[in-house]
Amino acid sequence: xxxxxxxxxxxxxxxxxxxxxxxxxxxxxxxxxxxxxxxxxxxxxxxxxxxxxxxxxxxxxxxxxxxxxxxxxxxxxxxxxxxxxxxxxxxxxxxxxxxxxxxxxxxxxxxxxxxxxxxxxxxxxxxxxxxxxxxxxxxxxxxxxxxxxxxxxxxxxxxxxxxxxxxxxxxxxxxxxxxxxxxxxxxxxxxxxxxxxxxxxxxxxxxxxxxxxxxxxxxxxxxxxxxxxxxxxxxxxxxxxxxxxxxxxxxxxxxxxxxxxxxxxxxxxxxxxxxxxxxxxxxxxxxxxxxxxxxxxxxxxxxxxx
Amino acid sequence: xxxxxxxxxxxxxxxxxxxxxxxxxxxxxxxxxxxxxxxxxxxxxxxxxxxxxxxxxxxxxxxxxxxxxxxxxxxxxxxxxxxxxxxxxxxxxxxxxxxxxxxxxxxxxxxxxxxxxxxxxxxxxxxxxxxxxxxxxxxxxxxxxxxxxxxxxxxxxxxxxxxxxxxxxxxxxxxxxxxxxxxxxxxxxxxxxxxxxxxxxxxxxxxxxxxxxxxxxxxxxxxxxxxxxxxxxxxxxxxxxxxxxxxxxxxxxxxxxxxxxxxxxxxxxxxxxxxxxxxxxxxxxxxxxxxxxxxxxxxxxxxxxxxxxxxxxxxxxxxxxxxxxxxxxxxxxxxxxxxxxxxxxxxxxxxxxxxxxxxxxxx
Numbered sequence: 001x002x003x004x005x006x007x008x009x010x011x012x013x014x015x016x017x018x019x020x021x022x023x024x025x026x027x028x029x030x031x032x033x034x035x036x037x038x039x040x041x042x043x044x045x046x047x048x049x050x051x052x053x054x055x056x057x058x059x060x061x062x063x064x065x066x067x068x069x070x071x072x073x074x075x076x077x078x079x080x081x082x083x084x085x086x087x088x089x090x091x092x093x094x095x096x097x098x099x100x101x102x103x104x105x106x107x108x109x110x111x112x113x114x115x116x117x118x119x120x121x122x123x124x125x126x127x128x129x130x131x132x133x134x135x136x137x138x139x140x141x142x143x144x145x146x147x148x149x150x151x152x153x154x155x156x157x158x159x160x161x162x163x164x165x166x167x168x169x170x171x172x173x174x175x176x177x178x179x180x181x182x183x184x185x186x187x188x189x190x191x192x193x194x195x196x197x198x199x200x201x202x203x204x205x206x207x208x209x210x211x212x213x214x215x216x217x218x219x220x221x222x223x224x225x226x227x228x229x230x231x232x233x234x235x236x237x238x239x240x241x242x243x244x245x246x247x248x249x250x251x252x253x254x255x256x257x258x259x260x261x262x263x264x265x266x267x268x269x270x271x272x273x274x275x276x277x278x279x280x281x282x283x284x285x286x287x288x289x290x291x292x293x294x295x296x297x298x299x300x301x302x303x304x305x306x
Numbered sequence: 307x308x309x310x311x312x313x314x315x316x317x318x319x320x321x322x323x324x325x326x327x328x329x330x331x332x333x334x335x336x337x338x339x340x341x342x343x344x345x346x347x348x349x350x351x352x353x354x355x356x357x358x359x360x361x362x363x364x365x366x367x368x369x370x371x372x373x374x375x376x377x378x379x380x381x382x383x384x385x386x387x388x389x390x391x392x393x394x395x396x397x398x399x400x401x402x403x404x405x406x407x408x409x410x411x412x413x414x415x416x417x418x419x420x421x422x423x424x425x426x427x428x429x430x431x432x433x434x435x436x437x438x439x440x441x442x443x444x445x446x447x448x449x450x451x452x453x454x455x456x457x458x459x460x461x462x463x464x465x466x467x468x469x470x471x472x473x474x475x476x477x478x479x480x481x482x483x484x485x486x487x488x489x490x491x492x493x494x495x496x497x498x499x500x501x502x503x504x505x506x507x508x509x510x511x512x513x514x515x516x517x518x519x520x521x522x523x524x525x526x527x528x529x530x531x532x533x534x535x536x537x538x539x540x541x542x543x544x545x546x547x548x549x550x551x552x553x554x555x556x557x558x559x560x561x562x563x564x565x566x567x568x569x570x571x572x573x574x575x576x577x578x579x580x581x582x583x584x585x586x587x588x589x590x591x592x593x594x595x596x597x598x599x600x601x602x603x604x605x606x607x608x609x610x611x612x613x614x615x616x617x618x619x620x621x622x623x624x625x626x627x628x629x630x631x632x633x634x635x636x637x638x639x640x641x642x643x644x645x646x647x648x649x650x651x652x653x654x655x656x657x658x659x660x661x662x663x664x665x666x667x668x669x
Contacts, residue, residue, distance in 0.1 A: 043455070047639075087646070090647070090650045091650070091653070092649065092653060096392055096455065097646055098646055100642075101597075101639055101642040102643065104593075104594065104635065104639035104642065105636060105639025105640055105643060108632055108634075108637075109632075109636040111632035111635065112630050112632035112636050115632070225463065226460070226463055229460075232456065233456040233460070236456070276463065276464050276468075279460045279461075279467075280460075280464065282456065282460045283457055283464075286456060287450060290446070290452040
């Protein structure tokens with residue numbers, strides 16, 4: 001294989017991988033953006049993601065409909081979000097610690113309930129072949145875009161618009177920037193945060209459904225390796241901006257696709273070091289976007305993560 | 307129905323003990339309902355989970371061997387969490403410790419003559435590697451203001467992949483038929499057994515020593531006072547002139563060192579070689595243990611034993627009652643959530659007011 005073709009294949013595989021791998025990042029980070037904009041941080045989304053993956057897969061196996069799976073995953077995510085929001089409304093309960101508890105609880109519960117569904121196969125979510133114009137199978141494979149990816153992209157655009165132009169968006173931001181001010185204006189801070197966390201859970205659950213119903217497209221216990229938490233880092237990197245979340249999710253997806261892409265063109269030595277690429281990238285981005293004076297621009301004022 | 311929360315004038319020490327006990331009881335009740343739904347008699351499940359592991363010598367040893375790393379890691383983490391710093395990457399520091407210490411053992415493999423230095427060198431290397439690995443998130447936080455939650459967690463995956471690479475590459479046993487594992491350590495590189503023919507090894511004593519030392523430091527030294535002050539009131543600590551940066555580095559060093567030591571103790575104790583998996587998630591479970599033990603060393607010791615008990619019991623339940631092992635994990639997460647929730651009880655009087663529809667907090 002010539003060098004040029006190898007590089008082209010890798011780039012194409014990374015692009016296709018970016019689109020494939022980024023969708024869960026996109027959904028979790030959009031959900032976490034909503035939650036964090038309300039002034040709370042939910043680290044439990046990792047658990048929600050895994051539970052969403054399990055419940056979607058199980059539902060799809062039992063009903064034969066992947067969309068029913070997506071709906072159930074969203075509902076399950078809402079339940080986890082409500083639980084987090086409910087516990088955190090008690091005074092002096094630390095949202096970070098509760099998030100860690102829910103992360104462990106969610107994945108433990110998912111592994112436990114999901115045992116019978118490791119074997120059977122579920123109907124996958126449909127994809128749209130945008131690569132129909134090309135006769136190269138690699139191009140066609142890279143441009144098979146899942147519907148959820150498009151929905152996520154549209155959602156990012158909508159949220160970006162809604163945060164600045166709708167009443168709900170403004171209330172959310174007031175609550176996140178200053179609970180005192182929101183209270184003075186007569187808003188129920190706890191209720192807004194409860195809803196924001198629940199909504200974040202819904203999106204994380206749907207992100208999980210994508211994992212099990214499209215890519216990698218099966219249910220097993222290693223289905224998420226920290227994607228839910230990397231998405232939280234991604235939100236900081238994206239400065240709580242939904243459009244930037246979209247770009248960052250693509251970047252993370254591309255980094256995640258690097259290892260498998262190198263492996264697929266026959267690089268047999270050291271390719272697994274590139275499996276660490278997403279994590280190293282997360283670290284590098286966190287460092288690059290940090291500021292020594294601790295004042296993250298655009299950060300919601302009430303956020304405990306600083 | 308409305309819940310009114312009235313702050314207590316002072317915290318009662320009894321309630322501090324009672325709240326986690328109540329949380330444990332509630333978790334057991336919920337767990338009982340769960341196993342009943344699965345068609346197993348709850349009382350039998352209770353016996354298998356909580357009583358059977360205490361009834362035999364080998365399973366008692368297993369409980370101690372599981373509790374030892376948990377207690378050691380959680381005690382280190384308690385320093386961090388008390389100072390309001392979130393090191394959730396103890397698993398990575400554990401792996402770094404196990405890898406570095408194991409490397410020493412592999413390098414010294416087959417050495418003749420004086421071999422007494424090998425084990426101390428391994429323990430030292432493991433501890434130092436854990437400290438060094440914890441310094442990455444600590445320095446990033448102090449120098450650049452990067453959130454330590456995310457960096458410490460990302461480094462877990464990096465450490466696991468590094469270990470995986472090392473046992474498949476440079477540290478692989480050349481005579482190992484290509485299995486991803488190192489040579490089996492020499493006897494001089496293993497922690498001695500406490501009783502001949504049994505499984506209990508000296509790592510348990512190291513862990514006990516570490517927890518005792520930490521209790522002393524926390525209660526009796528200026529440094530311990532500093533940690534407690536920062537946790538209780540960051541403002542007061544700043545007025546007292548305690549340095550934020552130095553404290554951050556110190557507590558991360560303590561938690562990283564403890565995790566690294568636990569890692570090498572496991573590798574030099576039970577496992578006896580390097581392999582891709584050297585931890586069944588001790589670093590993450592230790593987070594539960596730390597909070598379950600109310601961030602105090604004696605409490606952590608008890609919590610580690612409870613968690614180890616349920617884990618060993620869970621293994622028994624898997625064999626005897628066909629209950630999946632993951633039930634145990636869900637149970638442990640549930641327990642942590644309840645314990646954190648029970649904090650409300652220790653700080654507030656709860657009054658149920660019929661008719662209202664929400665929680666009201668009287669400031």
